[in-house]
Amino acid sequence: MNVLRSEWTKLRSVRSTWLTALSAVVSGAALGILGVSEVLGGTPSDLPTPWDPTATSLKGFLFAQLLVGMLGALSITPEYDTAMIGTSLSAVPSRARLLRAKALVVTAVGLATGAATTLLSFTVVQVALRGAGLPAAGPGDPGVAGALVGGTLYLTLVTLAGMAVGVLTRSTTTSLAVLVGALLLVPALGPGLPGALGDWFAGYWPVTAGQAAYTVVPVDGALTPSTGLAVLVLAVDAVVVAAYAALRVRDV
Amino acid sequence: MPITDPAPRPTAGVGIRARGLTKRYGSTTAVDDLTFTARPGVITGFLGPNGAGKSTAIRMLLGLARPTSGTITIGDRRMAELEDPARTIGALLDARAVHPHRTAYAHLLAFAQAAGLGRRRVEEVLELVGLDHAATRRVGEFSLGMHQRLGIGTALLGDPGVLVLDEPLNGLDPEGIRWMRTLMRDLAGEGRTILFSSHLMSEMELTADDLVVIGQGRLIAQASLRDFVRDNTSRDVLVRAASTVELARALERAGLTVAARTGADAETGAPAGAGAALLVTGADPSAVGHVAAAEGIALDELTAVRESLEDVFLRLTHDATDYGSHAA
CATH class of the missing domain: 3.30.2130.10 (VC0802-like)
Structure with a gap:
């Protein structure tokens, strides 16, 4: 409990935490609107098929996920960048206690940011679609509430993964590079690889798999929402365990 | 030194003990079979040229680096075995190692909370180190002297019986040096164990009671300052x-x-x-x-x-230094 309070103080007392969280929420919604701007002027027959207004409204995750990932990374990398980690581990020598507290605080902030990003993106895009006379989704429609929870959990998991990447890389800039690679480049380029490898990246690359969590209308060849989320959970677990192992074994 | 908790410190009377402490990085030996003790109630100066292995030894004491062999303990316990680390040992490593955007108050609060202490202790420590007027300023705006004060304040939060200070006088102005010296003397007078490192003999002459002198990771001498002077000058x-x-x-x-x-x-x-x-x-x-x-x-x-102590130090560490004429 003490270490939890300490980690919360560390996270809340730097402006970058709030700026990053706010940027995630705003950019998620703004990019969501930008994503549908093209169809807003058209008729329902111009819409792509199948039409999934829920998943479409969360297209802004493409950028927001990078910000929440950095939010997680920034919970630890400045400690390495400034060498404050030495003081932190002198005050709390147990790596398990320190990392558990950090992970809990980061998860809580990730959950709040993820929920805000998901709900705001969903709301503004559905309002815009409805205003344009296009088919929109309501929170009471079948599968929509589940997709919104899925979207929130997706961003929360990315935040936690960002923390683990921060521990592993011990550097803000390297964390950014790793997150851009894992969240943007691999999902974009991986499916283009030849044969089974490409298929694997298209379906099972954990980030891509996790994005199934916020679909309402099934996409051909993609995992179901719950399977996709499970793949992401397993992958994030693995990265967190690797981070803990590194923290334990490594000289600071 | 205001003490929040009137209960006796569990570690009063506990010293630092290194036995056969060794750290190798590949083919480089940073600390080589180092054995020494730092006693409670006195200031032990940990002296050696830059690169002699002082910081590496201190990092092993704090559990931040793993010894290749040997041990370094607080009393007879390793850092990881301490039940209440913040009340047992406080450390000042690198005064600049703080998040520049955090206020001094928030920095101290985070470490106070980790030790189960509250805002009152933060305010006491801010006053003790003379930063009460700068509590809400971002640490990035601090001078080096203020950083050192914040660092020593962080080390003192848990009112520990053992204090380890890595180059605490580095970069301080004369007033800051006198302040730090007086503080160390007072803290040692209360029965605490103080281990402070420096690469400057001149800093030791006025501050240390005992000396642990190392060069190239090896122990050159452990003695009281007086005996060291008598035997070596x-x-x-x-x-x-x-x-x-x-x-x-x-x-x-x-x-x-x-x-x-x-x-x-x-x-x-x-x-x-x-x-x-x-x-x-x-x-x-x-x-x-x-x-x-x-x-x-x-x-x-x-x-x-x-012969000045500086000369003695240079002579003793000359053979054991990597840097030849840049020894001091």
């Missing part, structure tokens, strides 16, 4: 008289060693018309004076020549 006497030949003979008869004869010269600042000078090694001025008096020789000058 040569005691020579410069004596000047009109008839140095007669005096030299008399001194040698008395069993003293005359090392050198110099002419009267401007360099030594000898008064005009004074005689030549003799350098008598390993002797007290009084012994030389007594010999001269017994022989009825009038002396023009009788001066004790002491």
Whole structure:
């Protein structure tokens, strides 16, 4: 409990935490609107098929996920960048206690940011679609509430993964590079690889798999929402365990 | 030193003990079979040239680096075995190692909370280190002196019985150095164990009670400052008289060693018309004076020549340093 309070103080007392969280929420919604701007002027027959207004409204995750990932990374990398980690581990020598507290605080902030990003993106895009006379989704429609929870959990998991990447890389800039690679480049380029490898990246690359969590209308060849989320959970677990192992074994 | 918790410190009377401490990085040996102790109630100076392995040893004490072999313990417990680390040991590693955008208050609060302490202790410590007026300022705006004060405040949060300070006087102005010295002296006076490192002998002369001197990771000497001075500084006497030949003979008869004869010269600042000078090694001025008096020789000058501690340190660590003439 003490270490939890300490980690919360560390996270809340730097402006970058709030700026990053706010940027995630705003950019998620703004990019969501930008994503549908093209169809807003058209008729329902111009819409792509199948039409999934829920998943479409969360297209802004493409950028927001990078910000929440950095939010997680920034919970630890400045400690390495400034060498404050030495003081932190002198005050709390147990790596398990320190990392558990950090992970809990980061998860809580990730959950709040993820929920805000998901709900705001969903709301503004559905309002815009409805205003344009296009088919929109309501929170009471079948599968929509589940997709919104899925979207929130997706961003929360990315935040936690960002923390683990921060521990592993011990550097803000390297964390950014790793997150851009894992969240943007691999999902974009991986499916283009030849044969089974490409298929694997298209379906099972954990980030891509996790994005199934916020679909309402099934996409051909993609995992179901719950399977996709499970793949992401397993992958994030693995990265967190690797981070803990590194923290334990490594000289600071 | 205000103490929030009137209960006795669990670690009062506990020292630091290194036994065969060794750390290798690949083929480089940073710390080599180091054995020493730091006692409670005194200030132990951990002295060595830059790169001698002081920081590596301290990092092993704090559990931040794993010894290749050997141990370094607080009492007989390793850092990871401490039940209440913040109340047992406080450390100042690198005063600049703080998040520049955090306020001093938030920085201290985070570490206070980790130790189960509250805002009151933060306010006490801010006052103790003289940062109460700067509590809400971002640490990035701090001067080096203020960073050092914040660092020592962080180390003191849990009111620990053992304090480890890595180069705490580095970059401080004279006022800051005096403040830090007085604080260390007060803390040691309360029965705490203070281990502080420096690469400057001159800092040790005025601050340390005990010395642990290392070079290239190896122990060169562990002794009280007084014994270290006595055992390692040569005691020579410069004596000047009109008839140095007669005096030299008399001194040698008395069993003293005359090392050198110099002419009267401007360099030594000898008064005009004074005689030549003799350098008598390993002797007290009084012994030389007594010999001269017994022989009825009038002396023009009788001066004790002491090697400075800085010189001693340089001589001792010279062989053990990586950097040759840049030793200090």
